[in-house]
Amino acid sequence: MAALVAVPDLGREMVGGLVAEWYRPDGAEVEPGEAICRLECDYIAVDIEAERGGILRHRKPAGSIERKGAVLGVIVARGEPLPAEEELRAAEPPPGAAPVADDRHEGEAAIAPAGEARQEPVEALPEPGGPAPAPAPEGTVVPFPRRAEAAERAEPLPEPGGAIPGLPLWEDEEQRAAADAEAAPAQEPPPGDEQPARFARIAREAAAQAEVLSAHVCVSWTRAAEAAEALADEWHPFGPRPRIEDLALRAIARALAEAGVEPGPAGMVIVEPESDRSFAVEAPLDEEFRRMVRARIEGQAPFERADWVVVSLLPLGVERLEPRLAGGRLAFGLGAGRDGSGTITMRYDSTMFGEGDAGRVLARVRSLVENPYRLWG
Amino acid sequence: MTTGPADTGRSVAVYHLGTTSYGEVHRLQQRLQAARRAGSGVDTLLLTEHRPVFTLGRSHPSPNLRVPEETVRQYGIDIVPTERGGDITYHGPGQLVAYGIIALKGWGLGVTEYVAGLEETVIGVLADWGLRGERSERGRGVWVEGRKIASLGLNVRGWVTMHGVALNVDPDLSHFELINPCGMSDVEVTTMAAEVGRQVAMDEVVEAFVFHFGRVFECRAKLQPIPGREKARPAR
Numbered sequence: 001m002a003a004l005v006a007v008p009d010l011g012r013e014m015v016g017g018l019v020a021e022w023y024r025p026d027g028a029e030v031e032p033g034e035a036i037c038r039l040e041c042d043y044i045a046v047d048i049e050a051e052r053g054g055i056l057r058h059r060k061p062a063g064s065i066e067r068k069g070a071v072l073g074v075i076v077a078r079g080e081p082l083p084a085e086e087e088l089r090a091a092e093p094p095p096g097a098a099p100v101a102d103d104r105h106e107g108e109a110a111i112a113p114a115g116e117a118r119q120e121p122v123e124a125l126p127e128p129g130g131p132a133p134a135p136a137p138e139g140t141v142v143p144f145p146r147r148a149e150a151a152e153r154a155e156p157l158p159e160p161g162g163a164i165p166g167l168p169l170w171e172d173e174e175q176r177a178a179a180d181a182e183a184a185p186a187q188e189p190p191p192g193d194e195q196p197a198r199f200a201r202i203a204r205e206a207a208a209q210a211e212v213l214s215a216h217v218c219v220s221w222t223r224a225a226e227a228a229e230a231l232a233d234e235w236h237p238f239g240p241r242p243r244i245e246d247l248a249l250r251a252i253a254r255a256l257a258e259a260g261v262e263p264g265p266a267g268m269v270i271v272e273p274e275s276d277r278s279f280a281v282e283a284p285l286d287e288e289f290r291r292m293v294r295a296r297i298e299g300q301a302p303f304e305r306a307d308w309v310v311v312s313l314l315p316l317g318v319e320r321l322e323p324r325l326a327g328g329r330l331a332f333g334l335g336a337g338r339d340g341s342g343t344i345t346m347r348y349d350s351t352m353f354g355e356g357d358a359g360r361v362l363a364r365v366r367s368l369v370e371n372p373y374r375l376w377g
Numbered sequence: 378m379t380t381g382p383a384d385t386g387r388s389v390a391v392y393h394l395g396t397t398s399y400g401e402v403h404r405l406q407q408r409l410q411a412a413r414r415a416g417s418g419v420d421t422l423l424l425t426e427h428r429p430v431f432t433l434g435r436s437h438p439s440p441n442l443r444v445p446e447e448t449v450r451q452y453g454i455d456i457v458p459t460e461r462g463g464d465i466t467y468h469g470p471g472q473l474v475a476y477g478i479i480a481l482k483g484w485g486l487g488v489t490e491y492v493a494g495l496e497e498t499v500i501g502v503l504a505d506w507g508l509r510g511e512r513s514e515r516g517r518g519v520w521v522e523g524r525k526i527a528s529l530g531l532n533v534r535g536w537v538t539m540h541g542v543a544l545n546v547d548p549d550l551s552h553f554e555l556i557n558p559c560g561m562s563d564v565e566v567t568t569m570a571a572e573v574g575r576q577v578a579m580d581e582v583v584e585a586f587v588f589h590f591g592r593v594f595e596c597r598a599k600l601q602p603i604p605g606r607e608k609a610r611p612a613r
Binding site: 021 | 530
């Protein structure tokens with residue numbers, strides 16, 4: 001039997017916690033008693049230990065916020081199949097007073113069962129004992145009646161943190177992959193299916209499943225503005241006096257470089273949708289950045305060839321930039337709120353980053369924006 | 378000193394370590410926590426003052442400073458990463474730090490109840506000096522009239538706690554100005570001495586802390602002698 005890794009109950013006041021870090025990657029072999037995950041809640045860091053040894057599979061990515069009792073992952077023996085998603089859901093406490101059955105057929109079912117329940121007593125009149133228990137088996141007792149449906153609706157693991165994207169993970173996905181393979185045997189090269197072909201197929205599948213996700217982090221623009229003011233003299237020789245956006249761009253460029261994201265052939269591209277100008281920078285760091293700032297005034301270079309796109313704008317929502325993402329893979333939006341606070345939003349291709357990595361990049365950007373002294377040296 | 382009803386069966390060994398460096402006590406805590414998790418050892422409360430140090434929580438690995446890192450180094454203050462929750466904080470002489478290594482399962486306590494108990498303990502200590510400490514919406518810890526006087530940070534593994542609470546008795550406040558305590562830039566930090574308006578003796582605060590810890594958690598809190606330190610303690 002697989003051991004569950006769940007959010008522990010820390011006390012009455014606790015509602016949930018942040019999955020701050022998986023100490024061990026998805027698929028790692030863990031020893032019993034080994035710390036595998038850190039959960040944080042309000043100044044408390046809890047190291048969750050492995051109940052038994054085996055292979056650790058993540059279910060929730062680092063950076064997600066989960067309620068008390070939520071199953072974050074499982075530990076299975078080598079070769080043991082993963083437990084069905086329904087079993088895991090059943091192990092979790094129902095959200096509020098709603099029965100477990102509810103989250104299985106979310107949207108449409110919220111109305112449909114109500115209708116059924118109303119009809120039920122009419123049809124079931126002849127059997128006096130029937131009416132009350134009858135609706136319940138609908139949702140709970142019958143083993144997995146809507147399983148295939150649920151698999152259609154949403155993949156059980158939208159974002160397997162740390163796993164190779166596109167590799168089938170859970171039973172449902174494995175079944176689907178097997179079905180796909182059966183359905184289209186003619187297209188695939190027969191048994192001698194070589195490694196490169198297999199990798200190409202995985203890459204294709206990953207690209208097909210890729211989604212544009214977004215993450216954001218709160219920053220204090222007041223601090224950034226103060227720092228930009230203080231640093232104006234250092235920036236002055238190279239271009240216009242720095243604005244917060246310049247600082248943010250530089251911070252983003254540094255954070256991405258540190259995260260090992262290489263700019264594509266067209267380098268980094270700045271788009272200003274309001275003026276509909278765009279310009280590219282070959283490499284985002286240091287002296288190249290001066291060129292970028294200069295290019296900013298002149299307004300040149302197309303952005304279509306870019307592998308990734310960095311967008312700098314203050315008031316606009318990043319969601320509106322989705323079309324621009326067709327060619328690129330990464331966008332940042334800077335949003336300003338009242339009282340000097342604001343957000344940096346990052347929209348990214350799910351094949352590019354896990355959520356944990358995205359969070360780390362954003363945290364680094366914030367740290368650099370608020371302490372831009374570190375951008376030098 | 379011994380307080381509290383014995384019928385809860387809870388007891389804690391209290392060690393007053395005097396002035397220590399952060400690293401040595403950190404290692405001691407890790408050893409005690411490991412022993413407690415393995416089922417040996419006793420519940421322990423360590424009371425100490427550290428030499429100046431900034432410590433970082435696990436989720437905020439880059440220091441939330443108000444000045445460049447080099448400036449901090451020039452002050453001779455180390456920056457140490459730790460496994461507790463929360464953001465950057467400062468420890469230094471004049472600040473009473475209490476680390477509880479407690480097996481919560483044995484005490485029948487949840488982690489949040491334990492944290493609330495630590496705050497309650499500090500509020501009790503402050504009351505002994507005529508100060509009204511309170512909890513705040515702004516964050517965990519204890520506040521006096523909107524100024525932060527005690528900070529919290531905890532690590533829990535296998536239901537054994539580590540780290541704890543830091544109460545500003547009379548530390549050098551200028552060191553706090555180098556950081557954004559707890560990651561908040563608008564927090565004003567205060568001390569017992571500043572609030573009371575006269576000197577506050579650390580030994581008395583320690584005594585009060587042990588008393589209130591025993592009262593709040595209904596446990597037998599016993600101050601243990603430290604070998605080789607008896608002579609240094611004033612005869613009573």
